[in-house]
Amino acid sequence: MLDFPLWKRVWYWGLTLVLAACALPSLFSIAGLPWPSALPDPRVNLGLDLAGGSHLLLEANEAQVGQQRLENMEEDVRSRLKGADPRIEIGEMSRGGGKLSFTLKDSSRVDDVRELIAPLTTGAGLSGQRDWDIQVVDGNRFVLSPTPEGIEQAIDNAMESAVEVVRKRIDALGTREPTIIRQGDNRIVVQVPGLQDPQALKSLLGQTAKLEFKLVDETAVPSDIVAGIVPPGSEIVPFADPTSASAGGVPAIAVKRLGGIKGDQLTNAQQAFDPQTNEPVVSITFNQQGGERFANLTSQNVKKRFAIILDGKVLSAPSINEPIMGGSAQISGSFDVKSATQLAISLRSGALPVDLKVMEERTVGPDLGADSIKSGMIAMLVGTTALAVFILITYGRFGVYANLALVLNVLMILGVMGIFGVTLTLPGIAGFVLTIGAAVDANVLINERIREERHRGRRVVQSVELGYKEASRAIFDANITNVIAAVLMFVFGTGPIKGFAVVLMIGIATSVFTAVTLTRMWVSGWLRKARPSDLVL
Amino acid sequence: MKLLKLVPDHTNIRFLKWRVPFYVISLLLMAASIGLVMTKGLNLGVDFVGGQMIRVTFERSAEAPVPELREQVAKLGFGEPIIQRYGQPNQISIRMKLPEGAEAESALSEKMASTITADIKRNHKDAKIDGVDSVSGKVSKELGWDAFRALGFAALAVAAYIWIRFEWQFGVGALFALVHDVTLTLGMFALTQMEFDLNIVAALLTLIGYSLNDTIVVYDRIRENMKKYRKMPMPELLDLSVNETLSRTIVTSLSILITLMALLILGPDVIFGFTAAIVLGIFVGTYSSVYMAAPVLIWLGVHSDSFVAKETEIDRQERLARERSSGIV
Numbered sequence: 001m002l003d004f005p006l007w008k009r010v011w012y013w014g015l016t017l018v019l020a021a022c023a024l025p026s027l028f029s030i031a032g033l034p035w036p037s038a039l040p041d042p043r044v045n046l047g048l049d050l051a052g053g054s055h056l057l058l059e060a061n062e063a064q065v066g067q068q069r070l071e072n073m074e075e076d077v078r079s080r081l082k083g084a085d086p087r088i089e090i091g092e093m094s095r096g097g098g099k100l101s102f103t104l105k106d107s108s109r110v111d112d113v114r115e116l117i118a119p120l121t122t123g124a125g126l127s128g129q130r131d132w133d134i135q136v137v138d139g140n141r142f143v144l145s146p147t148p149e150g151i152e153q154a155i156d157n158a159m160e161s162a163v164e165v166v167r168k169r170i171d172a173l174g175t176r177e178p179t180i181i182r183q184g185d186n187r188i189v190v191q192v193p194g195l196q197d198p199q200a201l202k203s204l205l206g207q208t209a210k211l212e213f214k215l216v217d218e219t220a221v222p223s224d225i226v227a228g229i230v231p232p233g234s235e236i237v238p239f240a241d242p243t244s245a246s247a248g249g250v251p252a253i254a255v256k257r258l259g260g261i262k263g264d265q266l267t268n269a270q271q272a273f274d275p276q277t278n279e280p281v282v283s284i285t286f287n288q289q290g291g292e293r294f295a296n297l298t299s300q301n302v303k304k305r306f307a308i309i310l311d312g313k314v315l316s317a318p319s320i321n322e323p324i325m326g327g328s329a330q331i332s333g334s335f336d337v338k339s340a341t342q343l344a345i346s347l348r349s350g351a352l353p354v355d356l357k358v359m360e361e362r363t364v365g366p367d368l369g370a371d372s373i374k375s376g377m378i379a380m381l382v383g384t385t386a387l388a389v390f391i392l393i394t395y396g397r398f399g400v401y402a403n404l405a406l407v408l409n410v411l412m413i414l415g416v417m418g419i420f421g422v423t424l425t426l427p428g429i430a431g432f433v434l435t436i437g438a439a440v441d442a443n444v445l446i447n448e449r450i451r452e453e454r455h456r457g458r459r460v461v462q463s464v465e466l467g468y469k470e471a472s473r474a475i476f477d478a479n480i481t482n483v484i485a486a487v488l489m490f491v492f493g494t495g496p497i498k499g500f501a502v503v504l505m506i507g508i509a510t511s512v513f514t515a516v517t518l519t520r521m522w523v524s525g526w527l528r529k530a531r532p533s534d535l536v537l
Numbered sequence: 538m539k540l541l542k543l544v545p546d547h548t549n550i551r552f553l554k555w556r557v558p559f560y561v562i563s564l565l566l567m568a569a570s571i572g573l574v575m576t577k578g579l580n581l582g583v584d585f586v587g588g589q590m591i592r593v594t595f596e597r598s599a600e601a602p603v604p605e606l607r608e609q610v611a612k613l614g615f616g617e618p619i620i621q622r623y624g625q626p627n628q629i630s631i632r633m634k635l636p637e638g639a640e641a642e643s644a645l646s647e648k649m650a651s652t653i654t655a656d657i658k659r660n661h662k663d664a665k666i667d668g669v670d671s672v673s674g675k676v677s678k679e680l681g682w683d684a685f686r687a688l689g690f691a692a693l694a695v696a697a698y699i700w701i702r703f704e705w706q707f708g709v710g711a712l713f714a715l716v717h718d719v720t721l722t723l724g725m726f727a728l729t730q731m732e733f734d735l736n737i738v739a740a741l742l743t744l745i746g747y748s749l750n751d752t753i754v755v756y757d758r759i760r761e762n763m764k765k766y767r768k769m770p771m772p773e774l775l776d777l778s779v780n781e782t783l784s785r786t787i788v789t790s791l792s793i794l795i796t797l798m799a800l801l802i803l804g805p806d807v808i809f810g811f812t813a814a815i816v817l818g819i820f821v822g823t824y825s826s827v828y829m830a831a832p833v834l835i836w837l838g839v840h841s842d843s844f845v846a847k848e849t850e851i852d853r854q855e856r857l858a859r860e861r862s863s864g865i866v
Contacts, residue, residue, distance in 0.1 A: 383799030
């Protein structure tokens with residue numbers, strides 16, 4: 001039991017020193033000292049509660065994905081049938097109940113239609129299921145219903161691209177090391193350390209930035225718009241700024257549902273100033289295809305008005321004085337420089353495929369975080385020192401071993417956390433305290449047991465051997481129960497509980513090693529060299 | 538070198554003599570805690586009820602102008618704020634319910650936060666916004682459920698492990714001690730109305746871990762002594778075990794208290810409630826290992842021979858055969 005061959009000692013010391021050395025970069029960074037860049041630097045991440053910054057939990061509106069898909073399908077079907085030769089006439093079309101259904105005027109062309117729209121569906125998931133289910137009822141009525149697999153895949157795709165858009169927008173803010181991860185089916189967690197203006201981040205992510213250009217339906221009567229009545233094929237869109245109401249003081253406008261242009265075909269968007277009014281505007285540049293479509297729209301509709309719609313609200317509805325051919329345009333709509341810049345960033349990064357809602361927000365000022373970590377470190381230093389003195393005067397030489405194990409334990413925990421890039425949070429510091437407590441307890445158990453065995457009249461070596469052996473059982477049981485608890489907390493807990501559990505798990509592993517294995521090695525070394533006939537304990 | 542000895546070598550304190558009165562007191566305290574939690578309720582933070590919390594430090598004031606702030610914030614038309622000190626006297630947290638409709642439109646809660654912070658900054662030049670927490674009702678329900686589940690599963694799994702390693706009575710005893718510790722701590726939070734948030738759940742987990750550690754040390758000694766002294770009556774054996782581990786109990790508790798006191802006095806203000814909960818938990822946990830976890834064993838009928846190997850059918854027939862052949866019958 002007390003026999004430690006050389007290879008074992010080399011191994012133990014090597015492991016200890018390597019892991020403890022890995023703590024140095026973290027210690028340097030906490031103390032604010034520079035770490036030589038030539039050396040590897042495994043470093044503990046400081047949680048937002050310590051470093052300051054913003055944590056946002058965003059949730060996507062899943063229903064909207066289905067709605068959007070339905071709209072796209074309608075447009076695709078319409079353009080396919082319109083483009084068919086000879087053209088296929090549609091009777092009426094509806095999107096009720098989450099399904100797209102339409103009737104054909106000429107029921108003899110059912111098979112043509114089936115052939116035309118079949119390529120609009122694709123396989124979804126691993127089961128080989130199509131993403132849309134096409135049915136023909138009553139001879140000439142088509143019903144396209146989305147399959148669950150199709151919806152799931154659509155949401156999945158939407159979330160993937162939402163994460164990308166979020167990343168682009170945050171990068172545009174020029175912050176360092178943001179964390180953006182998908183969580184569950186429809187959530188995104190965003191963590192940005194050391195952010196000075198969390199408000200800007202939120203308004204940037206809260207904006208879907210779906211830009212549309214749609215023709216104004218001039219046949220709609222203002223009083224009807226107020227009452228919510230629109231001509232067929234049109235829809236009512238409210239103004240973003242109610243004070244800029246159209247003629248008649250109506251805070252909304254009727255636009256044609258189809259035949260507009262979407263703002264996703266941009267190559268650039270910049271904040272600029274209107275040369276005439278000197279007001280902040282956003283100037284946009286279309287890509288080839290978008291530019292052509294925009295030129296078509298404007299040349300076919302000179303003297304008419306079109307509405308610039310952002311996220312379902314009308315920014316402005318200017319008249320088309322002449323065709324706009326150059327592929328670039330200007331968006332005005334009571335901006336200030338800040339909101340125009342934000343819109344430009346959002347447009348550049350692309351529209352979010354789905355609205356994101358902030359479900360949870362946590363912002364910690366950088367000063368508070370810095371104060372927390374400073375006082376936390378001081379407290380740990382003072383606490384550990386006082387503890388070391390207490391252990392020293394209680395156990396003498398055995399106390400020295402216990403203290404050395406304690407210091408190495410703290411360093412090793414930091415080192416392991418650094419290697420795995422674990423994030424240290426305030427509850428993590430509590431996990432640290434518990435671990436230190438448990439580690440000290442192991443040595444207390446052992447030393448008390450050795451004392452007891454000496455009182456029973458056993459010889460020195462035998463007492464030490466029995467002390468370690470008998471105490472190990474309780475130490476083992478206590479640590480296993482803590483591991484069980486920590487694993488469950490990690491699996492079922494959230495946020496702070498997880499942070500606590502991680503430190504606890506690492507701490508249990510290192511503390512058993514330092515408090516039991518290392519001290520036993522040191523004690524046995526001393527016993528062999530000094531051969532004491534009595535213990536001061 | 539003379540070493541510090543807090544506990545004399547051979548103590549023989551009759552701890553278990555007082556087990557009934559202590560049990561009655563503990564049960565009463567538990568009942569009182571549950572009563573407090575039911576009537577006064579826990580001062581649940583935004584983590585568990587949803588809402589918004591803004592933390593402010595008044596850098597050049599000795600004390601935060603709480604009544605004035607309450608009036609100012611209430612005037613903004615978002616409802617009555619709950620304003621509470623945290624840490625230093627010049628640090629406060631303002632808690633608000635989320636405005637109507639904020640569940641659907643998160644911009645509303647952002648507007649509330651920016652209106653309130655702008656108003657405070659305008660009226661108090663030295664106000665520094667330390668942080669804003671906004672938690673929607675949906676997320677807060679999830680956080681609460683997750684915390685509850687993590688606590689519950691951890692406690693049950695740990696009790697099951699002790700059952701496997703010892704005997705079922707020990708598992709029940711440990712679980713009972715855990716429930717006792719958590720209940721009393723919750724009672725303290727209801728009594729003092731300190732804010733109860735997710736960090737406090739981490740504190741509860743810490744004290745569960747600690748208290749369990751203590752219980753296992755005592756149980757381990759009980760198991761050892763049960764094998765050693767098979768004829769000793771249980772109360773006496775428990776007393777012996779507690780006395781033998783007394784020195785360790787005191788030294789360990791003191792060690793942790795030293796570290797915690799440093800954290801309580803010098804540590805971050807944000808986790809004052811958290812540390813206070815653990816300090817209380819250390820006392821409660823140490824006490825419960827001796828007076829809750831141990832006596833339960835007597836009442837659940839643990840006998841000194843519980844750890845003696847049970848006689849199997851083969852053993853019994855062999856014994857009978859032996860007895861027959863030696864003519865005892």
